[in-house]
Amino acid sequence: MRFTALTTVLMASASLLVACESTSESQANERTEVYTPAPTRTPTTTTRPPATPEPQATPTPTSSSLSQIIGPFRSSGHAALDAWRDDFAQRAYGQGFHVTTIRSVLSGIEPMSIFLESRADIVHQSEFSKPIWEYLDSAVSSSRISNGREKLATDASLFADLERTYGVPGEYLTAIWGMETSYGQVKGDFDAPSALSSMATEGRRRAFAEGELLALMRILDRGDAKREWLQAGWAGAMGHTQFMPSTYYAYAVDWTGDGTIDVWNARADALASAANYLSKSGWRAGEPAVREVTLPPAFDYSLADGEERTIPIWGTLGLEPVGYTELAPGTVNKAELWLPAGKDGPAFLLFTNFRMIKTYNRADSYALAVSLLAENIAGRASPSAAWPRDIDRLSIEEVKVLQNQLNQLGYNAGVVDGIAGRGTRKALQNFQADRRMMADGYPTQRALNAVLNGR
């Protein structure tokens, strides 16, 4: 989701979501609400001025008098969390937040073991060891597609209004909703202040977590939400479309017009907020995110190199659209060719809107899942080409060997982490191209052998 630091959390958040989804059906607790169409309404919060904390009337108090003003807090039972809270509360006060706001956010926090007994790395690694087709099998499952079609039909007038206002089609909003929370079934029932406070106490992402806690204070000061609503996934992402507090503060809107932005229970508020966020990030109305293509025989796979080229160039190179009459709508200028599973799998042109989805979560696999889910929800079966499920993939340890060897040979595969991301694939492609090999950059046993023999 969105910008820099947040994306990392959401990558982790999405991976946990995927990892947990099969066991989380019992969390289903979606409230039903009636959506009343309001075609001419502008969301009310877009015009509301940002709440700036009012300066405190008193001169800067000393540290001991500060703790008298703010505290004391009742112990959370975790000494490090308590110590961090005392310090952070004083700093929040120094930034001008009211004591009542600070106490509202921080009083009832509880330690969360996922941060304070560090288990997050295990979750992180399991996603990246999965081939993309296994990730897509669960992310774009047939049940998620059929549920998405149902949601799109049920709220047809809402989605039409949102597309008119923000330019984002209903199938994409539905797909993000499905990816983030399985259409509101798995929103997370952690207390957001507890999650972010535990993250801050753990320390590695303290500045980020504290920034998100300050955003929660601003949200309460502005009157958008109530303290007891602030439930989140384990990493602090909130509601139907899993907004981090700072994203909520900057982009969430009150579509229902009741004066609150209830992304937890009012799906119309949450979906409008996601649409507003994508729109403000630069979503291009009338354009897709991806389009599947076929490549001609003897294609130069080194052209799938992350570089954008114009649509006419791709046409000249022999790319053909799959399921459409043209490679891209006329308004599209440039696209990147991506072969997620190398030459033997589906090929896609990626457009600007693919990058917009990556503001939600910067993983290419996530953006592809949203795009394919959207296509399928809209009734267009995609992809049409099969994934190379029997290909001789590399284990995490073998990818490390590949990365290390590429680095030694002078191809910059980056950090040796066992994750074959864009950097590793580009390095492998350059190695292959220099030796006039088929240069798709997909890390197979054959590719590893070539690199090991290529010194």
Ligand SMILES: [Ca+2]
């Ligand atoms: Ca509302």
